[in-house]
Amino acid sequence: MQHQRPKIVDVARLAGVSTATVSRVLSNPDVVSAETRRSVEEAIRQTGYRLNHAARNLRHRRTGGVVALVPNLSNPFFSQILAGMAAVLAGAGYNLLIADTCAMGGETLLGYAEPSRADGLIVLDGTLPADGLKRRVPIVLACEWIPGIEAPRVKIDNRAAARVAVEHLIGLGHRRIGHVMGPPGNVLSEARLAGTEQALAAQGLPPPLVLPGDFSLDSGRLAGEAWLALPAEQRPTAVFLASDAMACGFIGEVQHCGLAVPRDVSVMGFDDIELVSHMTPALSTIRQPREAIGRRAAQCLLAMIGGEAPEGDIVLPTELVLRASTSPPVTTPAIKSREAGPARL
Amino acid sequence: MQHQRPKIVDVARLAGVSTATVSRVLSNPDVVSAETRRSVEEAIRQTGYRLNHAARNLRHRRTGGVVALVPNLSNPFFSQILAGMAAVLAGAGYNLLIADTCAMGGETLLGYAEPSRADGLIVLDGTLPADGLKRRVPIVLACEWIPGIEAPRVKIDNRAAARVAVEHLIGLGHRRIGHVMGPPGNVLSEARLAGTEQALAAQGLPPPLVLPGDFSLDSGRLAGEAWLALPAEQRPTAVFLASDAMACGFIGEVQHCGLAVPRDVSVMGFDDIELVSHMTPALSTIRQPREAIGRRAAQCLLAMIGGEAPEGDIVLPTELVLRASTSPPVTTPAIKSREAGPARL
DNA sequence: CACCCTCTTGCAATCGATTACAAGCCTCCG
DNA sequence: CGGAGGCTTGTAATCGATTGCAAGAGGGTG
Incomplete structure (x- = not known):
């Protein structure tokens, strides 16, 4: 009769x-006398007892899990954010459930926003329907x-970061800039x-x-084609792309x-994914603190789950990373001869 | 008194x-008469009732979730595998829980391999302790x-794939090959x-x-340094690296x-992650069917959860992808003169 | 010795949904 | 008219752990 998974009563019986x-x-050892505790622990060992989480969750009315809705798991940009979240959540005893929003319909997704599925x-x-997410679990x-949606946001100042990127290109002397x-x-x-545009x-x-x-x-490749298809004198001498990919x-x-690159065109990216520092030329870009974003989001959510009032928006700093893909524009021969012409005589 | 989350008895009362x-x-509508069903559905709508999964799971003795243990979430190689798994699992009504093994200790990890946490x-x-994972839930x-561990494996033939890669390099004429x-x-x-070595x-x-x-x-960068540090005549003319990264x-x-590259050294990778086809030079590599790996693993696990006998190992095909990073070795001047010398006179 | 206090432990209700079993109601047939 | 059989529905046990309440044991004090 011991072929079944042992439950708490089996342990209790054995320990008397x-x-x-x-x-x-199991959950509050201090209130139990040392002697009893030892014999119970022994009984647990002997029976090979393992807690049933479904039962505990039912009683506690919590799940011990947090769901992350990601637009595209295949995108390496997100994996480091998730890694940051996972680290914080694991430290607090929470699981991370990850759902790929492009792999499922809106109905399925709303199913995740329920207290019996996830605590947060x-x-x-950003493309999910706003109405379905209201009044469910804590959301970040x-x-x-x-x-x-009214919920704390963990983000960067995208506009300012883009401005910094473009100001850098302008500072190098570029005048025709593509985005x-x-x-x-x-x-x-x-x-x-x-x-x-602001910059x-x-x-x-x-x-x-x-x-x-x-x-x-x-x-990005298609944008490259489009750029190449322009008459040379109309091509932007620098292009700022909204992602490193x-x-x-x-x-x-x-x-x-x-x-x-950068001789014929300076290129600036956004994100600073790991790979781009190893390309030739190494990419100039805006660094997003991906791990930190994940960590802060997780911390913020844990605080809300813990009952604290939601924080306001959290804006994390970005960083301009200058590498080898941007340089001053090379003056075209036509202009050069015009400028240098008089001196040459 | 309606400030509480409605439960099934609230719905029942309202519908009479x-x-x-x-x-x-909710779970077997066909056995209920059409009239009753309509009034219950109306009551569900009115109360805003939502199912409590913890309670259902407790009763069903299943969790509706599958856990994936990933060595490193930050590695883009895994994200596409996970995407494949997520797609299959979502289609079968299962959640995917993702745990990053490098973010947590072995004890914590074993906690995931329990029937009350995950169905599979x-x-x-490959670096997890084998003993802890035995006799728990279905594993793939x-x-x-x-x-x-005795469990079905979804994999590729790594040895054969490496052989194919190196045979390609040999076929190009390389004789000093690095790995x-x-x-x-x-x-x-x-x-x-x-x-x-076999090749x-x-x-x-x-x-x-x-x-x-x-x-x-x-x-990989360090390996590049090591290669550069070799005397030129000892440097392998082609290097096969065990990952694209x-x-x-x-x-x-x-x-x-x-x-x-490839003038001074031919380079061959392994994995075919998306980015490497866009590098300059585009990388020659071995393609792993990542989505398919994820999908097959998920399908295999679902079958086991459904009670079918575990399949044997599943070996998915790889593909040699030839791009621009490999070419015949450039004959060094010394050799060239020796070979060409006699003819020149 | 009666009383109070602290420490440990058990009883039994509870979390919310599922489902085996039985009962009630019809209809149809011999 | 009695009974078999098909539908639909309700009753109540069940899944496994947690916890408020209260009882019992032991020690200290007036």
């Missing part, structure tokens, strides 16, 4: 105590956010575009040449066609 | 039926595996090294120059020092 005492040994929710996808929004956007409608895309306008420069994109490698695709395409 | 009927409407376990980390091992290994003790590292031995060539590594970008680091370091 009540189930209440066994339970106390971290949303990394990280990176992207959903305009309609490759993220997916249309995305809050990050809009903010980074706005920052780009240019502040210097009295014309607005950027804007190319469409969606953060993916391949959309796109910058990689862009550079790959440009190099593939025999042009060089 | 018993809790059993409400439960049946997919292990992607993917990519890496744990020698002591940068994965982490010591790892089953993948061993198999890929063995395949490399060389089969052609009567000397064993490879073996450099240490750990799959990470930075260890290392290949990126290696190429970055070599290019950084002014040498060119």
Whole structure:
């Protein structure tokens, strides 16, 4: 009859105590006398007893888990954020459930925002329907956010970061600057575009040449094609792309066609994913503190689960990382001869 | 008094039926008469009732979740595997819980392998202790595996794949070939090294120059430094690295020092992560079917959870992807003159 | 010796949904 | 008209652990 998984009453019987005492040994050992405790522990060992979490969760009315909704698990940008979250949550005894929002419908997703499924929710996808997420479990929004929802946001100042990036390009002497956007409608895309425009306008420069994109490698490659297709004298001498992945695709395409970076075009990315510091040329970019974003989001959520009032928005600092993909524009021969011409005579 | 979360008895009261009927409407609607069903559904809508999963799980003795143990979430190699798993599992109504094994101790990890936590376990980390994982929930091992454990494995033929990679290099005319290994003790590292050695031995060539590594970008960079530090005439003319990430680091370091790939050294990677097709030069590599690995592992686990006998090992095909980072060795001047010398006179 | 206090332990209700079993109601047939 | 059989529904036990309440043991004090 011992072929079944042992339950708490089996332990109790063997130790000659009540189930209440066994339970106390498990979750509140101090109130049990040392002697009893030892014999219960011995009985646990002998029976090979393991706690049933479903039962405990039912009683405690909590799940011990936190769900993260990620737009695309395949995107390496998110994995480090998740790693940061996982570290903090594990330290507090919480599981991290990860759900890929592109792999499932909205109905399924809402199922995760329930107290009986998770004690909290971290949303990394700004494209979810706002209405379904209201009045459920504590929620924190990280990176992207959903305009309609009242919840703390852990983010960076995308607009300011974009401005810094473009100011750097302007400072190098670039005047014709291109911008490759993220997916249309995305809050990050809009903010980074706005920052780009602001930086240019502040210097009295014309607005950027804007190319469409969606953060993916391949959309960066397509942007590269579009750039190459321009007449040489119309090409921006510097391009700021809203993600590193796109910058990689862009550079790959440009190099593939025999042009060089930064000689023929300066390129600036966004994110500072690990790989781009090892490319040739190493990519100049804006560093997002990905682990820190994950950690802060998790801490913020834990605080809310613990009953504290939700914090306001948390804005983490970014950093301009200058590497080898940006340089002053090379003056074109035509201009050079015009400028240098008189002196040469 | 309605400030509490409504339970099934609240719905039952409102609809004027018993809790059993409400439960049946929820999980087995066909046995309930159409009229009753409609009134119960109306009551559910009015109360805003939501099912309590903890209670259902307790009763069903299942959790509806599957845990994946991943060695390092930050590694983009795993994210696509997870995406594949998540897609299959979501389709079958299971959650995917992801745990980063490097963020937690072994004790914590074993806690995931319990029937009350998860209905199954997919292990992607070969370095876990074998003993703790026995006799718990259904387990599938993917990519890496744990020698002591009896469980279906979803994998590729690492040795054969490495052989194919090295045969390609040999076929191009390379004779001095280097290999940068994965982490010591790892089953993948061993198999890929063995395949490399086999391919060389089969052609009567000397064993490879073996450099240490750990799959990470930075260890690839260090391998690049080590390669550069060799006297030019001892440097392998081709290097096969056990991961794409290392290949990126290696190429970055070599290019950084002014040498060119593949002119000065052919480089071959392993994995075919998305980024490497966009680098310059585009990386020749072995493609692992990552999504398929995740999908097959999930399917296999679902079958086991469903009570089917565990399948045998599943070996998925790899593919040699030839791009621009490999080419015939450039004959060195010394050799060239020796060979061409007589003819020249 | 009666009384109070502290420490340990057990009893039994509870968390919320599921389901085996039985009962009630119809209809149909011999 | 009695009974078999099909539907639908309700009753109550069950899943396994937790915990408020109270009782019993032991020690100290007036």
